Amino acid sequence: MLAAKLSRIKLLLTDCDGVLTDGGVYYGEAGEELKKFDIRDGMGVERLRNLAGVTTGIITGELSPSVIRRAEKLKITELHIGVKDKPSVFQEIISRLGLKPEEVGFIGDDVNDLEIMQMAGVSFCPANAIFFVKDVASVVCENNGGSGCFREVAEMIIAARKGEKVSRQKNEVITLNSGIKIGPGEPCYIIAEIGINHNGSLEIAKQLIDEAVAAKATAVKFQKRTPEICVPKDQWEIMRDTPWGRMSYIDYKRKTEFGIVEYATIDQYCKKVGIDWFVSTWDVEAVDFMEQFDTPLYKLASASLTDTQLIKRILLTGKPLMLSTGMSTIKEIEDAMNLVWSFDRNYPLFIAHSTSAYPCKPEELNLRMIQTLAAKYPGVPVGYSGHETGLATTVAAVTMGATFVERHFTLDRAMWGSDHAASVEPQGFQRLVRDIRDVEIAAGDGIKRVYESELGPMKRLRVNISDEYKEKAKA
Numbered sequence: 001m002l003a004a005k006l007s008r009i010k011l012l013l014t015d016c017d018g019v020l021t022d023g024g025v026y027y028g029e030a031g032e033e034l035k036k037f038d039i040r041d042g043m044g045v046e047r048l049r050n051l052a053g054v055t056t057g058i059i060t061g062e063l064s065p066s067v068i069r070r071a072e073k074l075k076i077t078e079l080h081i082g083v084k085d086k087p088s089v090f091q092e093i094i095s096r097l098g099l100k101p102e103e104v105g106f107i108g109d110d111v112n113d114l115e116i117m118q119m120a121g122v123s124f125c126p127a128n129a130i131f132f133v134k135d136v137a138s139v140v141c142e143n144n145g146g147s148g149c150f151r152e153v154a155e156m157i158i159a160a161r162k163g164e165k166v167s168r169q170k171n172e173v174i175t176l177n178s179g180i181k182i183g184p185g186e187p188c189y190i191i192a193e194i195g196i197n198h199n200g201s202l203e204i205a206k207q208l209i210d211e212a213v214a215a216k217a218t219a220v221k222f223q224k225r226t227p228e229i230c231v232p233k234d235q236w237e238i239m240r241d242t243p244w245g246r247m248s249y250i251d252y253k254r255k256t257e258f259g260i261v262e263y264a265t266i267d268q269y270c271k272k273v274g275i276d277w278f279v280s281t282w283d284v285e286a287v288d289f290m291e292q293f294d295t296p297l298y299k300l301a302s303a304s305l306t307d308t309q310l311i312k313r314i315l316l317t318g319k320p321l322m323l324s325t326g327m328s329t330i331k332e333i334e335d336a337m338n339l340v341w342s343f344d345r346n347y348p349l350f351i352a353h354s355t356s357a358y359p360c361k362p363e364e365l366n367l368r369m370i371q372t373l374a375a376k377y378p379g380v381p382v383g384y385s386g387h388e389t390g391l392a393t394t395v396a397a398v399t400m401g402a403t404f405v406e407r408h409f410t411l412d413r414a415m416w417g418s419d420h421a422a423s424v425e426p427q428g429f430q431r432l433v434r435d436i437r438d439v440e441i442a443a444g445d446g447i448k449r450v451y452e453s454e455l456g457p458m459k460r461l462r463v464n465i466s467d468e469y470k471e472k473a474k475a
Contacts, residue, residue, distance in 0.1 A: 002139070005122045006160035009054060010103045011078070013090070013116075014150060016060035016067050018109035019126060022146030035066040038146050040342045044154030045074045052161040054154075057093065059086050061112065086116045107153055109133060109145055124153050142378075148338050155345050172379050174320055174348045176296035178276050180218060182350065182404055183381045188436050189404035192217040192429060195280075195419050197410045199243065200256040206269060207411060209277075211426040216433045219276035221299060221406065222266070224286040227253040243416050260292070267293050280304075284313045291317060297348075302326030302356045302385075305336050315340065320348035322404075324385050325373075326356030337377065350404065351377060353397075354385040359422040365393055370400045387422050395435045399443075407432065 017023050020041055026034040048054040057078030058071060064081075071079045080089050094104055102121035108114070109129040117123035117136050125137040126145035134140050139156070143149045173183030182189045192212040198205035205222075212220045227250055236250040244255055258266070270277040278295040281287045282304060290298075297320040304310050305328050314321055321340065325333050333351075340347050353369040365388060374382045383404035384397035394405050408423035424432060450458070455472050458465060 002122075003160045005102070005138070006105075006157050007163075008103055009105045009122060009157050009160075011055045011057060011093070011097065011099060012048060012105045012107070012153065012157065013057045013059055013078075013093070013120070014107040015109060015113055016058055016062050018129070018145040019107050020058070020070070020146065020150060022144065023109075024146075035064055035070070036146060037070050038148060038151075040148045040338065041146075041150035042070075042074050043342070044151035045076065047158060048154045049075075052158045054157055054161070059083055059089055059116070061086075086112065087119060090116050090119055105153070105157070107150065108137075124149075143338070143341075147334065148342065151342065152345070172381065174350070174381060176276070176320065177294065178296045180276060180296070182383075184401075184403060186403065187218075187440060188398050188402065189383070190216075190218045190433055190436060191221050191404065191406040192219070192409035192424075193221045193406050194409055195221070195223045196256050197408065197415070197417060197419055197423060198222075198256075198258075199415065199417055200258075202258075202262050202265060204411065205258075205262070205266060208409060209266070209269060209273060209275065211411065212409060212429070213273045213275050215426060215429040216437075217275065217409075217429065219278065219296075220270065220409070221277070222258065222263075222279045223282065223301070224263075224279045224290055225253070225257060225282040226285040226289075227257060229283040229285060260289075263290075263293060281310070281314065284310055287313045287317065296320070297322055297350075300324060300336075302328060302354055306332055308339060311336065311339055312343070315343045315347065320350065322350040322352060322383075324352045324354045325369075326354035326385070326387075333373075337380075350381050350383060352383045352385040352404070352406065353402075355387065358387050358419070359389045360387045362388065362390075362393060367393065367397055367400055370397060370402050374401050389422065391424070391428060391432045391435065394432060395439055398436050398439055405436070 014020060021035045021037055024036060026036060045056045048056060055078060056076050058076060059080045060067060061083055062081055067081055083089050094101060101119055104120050105122045105124065106117055106120035107124040108117050109126050110133060113133065114136055122138045123136065124139045124141060125133045126141050126149040128144040141149045141152045143152050173181050173186060175181050194205060194208045198208060209220055231250055231253050236248060238249045239246055240249055240252050242252050266277060276296050278297050278299060279290055280299040280301045281290055282301065298314045299322045300311065302324040305323060305325065323336055340349055351373055353373055355364050355366060357364060370382055370384055381403040382401060384402040385406040386394045394407060397405055408419050409429060410420045410423035410425060413420050413423055413425060458469060
């Protein structure tokens, strides 16, 4: 029904403040009022025009010159500013252009948009619109005003005009190329992060893979860096004591980095023992390197959440992307998510709650963020990347909705290296996997029933037995 309505739209009208802008007030040095527009929304205007033949118009009460400049840049000629009576302007436009109301869409966000929204064939509002506007809107967007809301509407109309399925959110379950599914209702995808805990040794890496298989983990994860890119130049010649003797920091990072021979061996070995493997890539060249292997997904480390060039390079691979959110603000998370969605609204995407402290104190784990992220991004599988020392809190993350979990993994926490102390040893990882699977089984389906194991106690203890169970209780 919605797709049919969207396919009829020939003109998309929009308010300005709160839709094309974030509604904020910005002032220049001379005190003039400025407007902040989102470049993705501008791309939405062009894509509507070029791919769907749909014209864009602006109806706003604003008189800001920046609105005029923006409309000129985007070649929007149907511009109406300083409007006091939006419904009258709406009627004038459709009469002049010979359109029917059902051929016009409107995006609004506040009380002065209500009447015109009820006149349009399809009405939209941003995610942060006032609540009574949401009650009127045909579609409530997932994005806020000034943060991709217009682009979201544009992509919906384009999909409908092309006869494609209109999707307002991603599928909740994502199937990897290994055949394993991640998402609500699926077994938790449990990742043993080897990272750099192999200490540059392929044999240690194999031992860790074997222990992960024995623990029944779903996947192992490594880290791939190009040292010359990732290590700041002023740290290259700092001397360090290492298991290989005293050497410069850049040489130490080179020593711990696996190359083509090691990863080719890891690829074959993981296929042999039947476990997924993938990496966190820390730079663009690392992605280029990893494209030699058919891994099921890419992980973006928390430290890289603001690295737009790295994210864009990963998106070009088309492989599912797992974003980790430690040391990040909500705004930085939103920016990363919007960057992905500006590339492809249906890109296979995961998001992991994390706190980047090693080890992390319980009071800083903030596990309720798992639920916050799930509510903020419906349809995107949410997980947890933990750096605490115990196991119980990771199990708790699963009970709070984590569809995947990741913990650093080591043979011995006393081993030399930066990540071992905050890692889980093999026996601990076995307990972690066991407890997660027990919790999943114990969660049940939420349907109340009387089990056979309860009939004996029922017969002995209950005063009045329901008719439906009397015969069973006698047996």
